[in-house]
Amino acid sequence: MTVSDPSPARKPAPRRLVRTSDGDTPVVEQPIRMVSVDTPEKAGYAGAPPAAQAVLDRCRQRLTDGTYGAALPDELRDHLLERLTPDAAHRHITAGERASAEFDRLLDRRLARPGGERRRVAVLPAGEKIDRYGRLLAYLSPWFAGGPNDPVPPRDAPERRTFNLDMVASGWGALFLVHPSLPSAPDLRLLLRDADAAWTERRGMWAEFGADVLLAYEFRACVKLGVRNLPDPKATVASAFQRICVDLRDRSVVGPFGYHRVPPSQRLWIWPEDYEQARDDLELPGRSA
Numbered sequence: 056m057t058v059s060d061p062s063p064a065r066k067p068a069p070r071r072l073v074r075t076s077d078g079d080t081p082v083v084e085q086p087i088r089m090v091s092v093d094t095p096e097k098a099g100y101a102g103a104p105p106a107a108q109a110v111l112d113r114c115r116q117r118l119t120d121g122t123y124g125a126a127l128p129d130e131l132r133d134h135l136l137e138r139l140t141p142d143a144a145h146r147h148i149t150a151g152e153r154a155s156a157e158f159d160r161l162l163d164r165r166l167a168r169p170g171g172e173r174r175r176v177a178v179l180p181a182g183e184k185i186d187r188y189g190r191l192l193a194y195l196s197p198w199f200a201g202g203p204n205d206p207v208p209p210r211d212a213p214e215r216r217t218f219n220l221d222m223v224a225s226g227w228g229a230l231f232l233v234h235p236s237l238p239s240a241p242d243l244r245l246l247l248r249d250a251d252a253a254w255t256e257r258r259g260m261w262a263e264f265g266a267d268v269l270l271a272y273e274f275r276a277c278v279k280l281g282v283r284n285l286p287d288p289k290a291t292v293a294s295a296f297q298r299i300c301v302d303l304r305d306r307s308v309v310g311p312f313g314y315h316r317v318p319p320s321q322r323l324w325i326w327p328e329d330y331e332q333a334r335d336d337l338e339l340p341g342r343s344a
Contacts, residue, residue, distance in 0.1 A: 088190040093231035093271040095151035107144035114281030115139040126292040134315040150260040154227040182236030224249035226259020229270045232323045234333040250320035298324040
């Protein structure tokens with residue numbers, strides 16, 4: 056099976072998504088979104104730093120000139136303005152490149168077997184399984200073959216950690232818990248511990264680019280707010296801040312606009328359509344703005 060552009064004006068080379076190993080074993084290329092972690096975006100999301108900075112500057116102008124008015128609370132506006140510096144795009148995109156390099160280093164180090172062979176990657180699907188973009192939601196970790204040449208470590212051994220957890224612990228990925236794709240209670244405690252250490256000790260992106268560097272979900276929101284042609288300010292704000300944030304310290308619901316009052320290591324996110332189920336699953340109180 057191949058996918059190509061249906062428009063006769065543009066016909067890029069077909070992308071091969073499935074190949075046949077044998078008659079009953081197709082090999083499928085499937086994009087995977089590593090859950091519970093959100094690394095900074097690279098240039099592909101909003102263009103190279105100069106182009107992305109122009110979008111962020113337009114966002115900043117609209118935040119200061121009243122374009123978004125009462126649709127965006129003053130506290131959140133001020134929080135974003137502190138981060139929309141003249142070099143915000145350069146810092147964020149460079150942090151994205153550093154995060155990719157860190158992930159490559161993790162793969163090289165943790166997939167190396169004692170004899171020099173390369174381990175495969177274990178894919179552990181989580182919660183929602185497939186997101187709205189067709190990506191498999193999963194945790195990734197090294198796959199141990201077992202036996203004397205590649206023994207399986209004990210359950211709690213550091214070698215069994217997921218790459219998701221390692222990226223959060225390194226500070227090159229922010230904690231990004233989204234219901235219902237949540238780890239088990241013991242794994243969640245470990246994840247929150249390492250996320251808190253990365254934030255309070257200013258590791259990774261915070262060490263290199265400052266505590267005011269735009270997190271990935273903030274960068275994406277600001278790109279939406281800075282879109283060149285603004286059809287509807289109120290609808291744009293609603294699109295940029297869709298998820299409801301919960302403060303894990305006391306499980307209070309701070310809504311889509313109050314996340315900045317919660318440390319990055321204590322934020323849990325819920326899509327509005329999933330809130331009723333999340334309230335039952337997590338024993339949350341009623342919603343607040």
